[in-house]
Amino acid sequence: MLAAKRAFFDHGYAATSIEAVAAAAGVSKVTVYNHFGDKRGLFIAAVEHECENIRGQLLFDDNQGSVRERLIAFGQSMVAFLSRPEMIRFEQRIAAEVELEPELGQCFLDAGPRRMHKALASLLEREQARGKLRMDDPMQAAEHLAAMCKGLADMERRFAGKSDPAAAERRVQSAVDLFLRGYEQTSANEGA
Amino acid sequence: MLAAKRAFFDHGYAATSIEAVAAAAGVSKVTVYNHFGDKRGLFIAAVEHECENIRGQLLFDDNQGSVRERLIAFGQSMVAFLSRPEMIRFEQRIAAEVELEPELGQCFLDAGPRRMHKALASLLEREQARGKLRMDDPMQAAEHLAAMCKGLADMERRFAGKSDPAAAERRVQSAVDLFLRGYEQTSANEGA
């Protein structure tokens, strides 16, 4: 199973042969078929297994500090999480296979992006309850903040394989600054 | 060539056979090999051709109106451009093949995202010159705005195939509102 995950996420679905997976796992091809029935079945099992992992890892702690510090911490850890090469490849594979197996996309969205979006929205709502922020639509605000933190560097990662941690840090900071200029509860804000 | 583009971008590289492309184009397989040498050569030619197209289409007009209206117009047309199903599929294919052919990624980035990023930054700079905006780093500001306009719906599109134009419109509007609260030249802004 680990071998299957490695192979699928490193080389892609089409470029992975069950023979190779079986060999890497030190089992026979027949055993693989007996366990997972199908190549597709093996792939789906691998994806679901990895999604479980993601769910386990997506824990952000509400650390102590100012609102700005908390948001920056969230943004940094989110970006770091998404920038890991394994994660980028995983995203890639899912996206490539989603047309043939739409459930995979749902599975991944629920395990990753949607969870993170909600987690950030509820963090923002807590800040609003404390009187630190003022927003009409926390989900919308969370989307803006998360999107800014990802930025366009997202595409540089996907298409050029480059990632620049220093630029990411600056981006997250200026994103939080812009966000707070818009949503911080100090003077009157005309709502969106 | 059109047939090759259709086939590659509809079904993917691996799932496209040169035989099928030749048949769809109404030519013989040998002719395809004579023209492009290779399956990869054909794919690269198709990608470069499509990138040319993108360069041609990426024209935003500086329409008349308030800053807010101009930015919203930019955001809307950018999102509309990126949301077209062909574009989503095209992105997908490039991303999937970029490991085997890193030049493709550069080619696409130059034809698309980077051009758009610079176009938006120079739009913002013009507004700054007119005294409408105030920013330290127009490229950074442009990245934030563009990223917010794309939002996380980007992923919903990629992984669930869904797109919600009404939500996109609201997102762009609230993104521009947030952006202007941070960068509009009305009172003193402490820089990023």
Add this chain to the structure above:
DNA sequence: GACAAATTGAACGGCTCCGTTCACTTGAAC
């Protein structure tokens, strides 16, 4: 030790595809 279940290696049929070869036809230029 005996018995059942799982696993293994090896081979096979069937399929698809890549890329090449070759003899033949087309069509335009001169």
Add this chain to the structure above:
DNA sequence: GTTCAAGTGAACGGAGCCGTTCAATTTGTC
């Protein structure tokens, strides 16, 4: 009408892979 480049259809070799079959072997359980 000849010439020459370009295109065509058909077939081929070689490769890889999927999924199955089967007899032989291991493993674990009583």
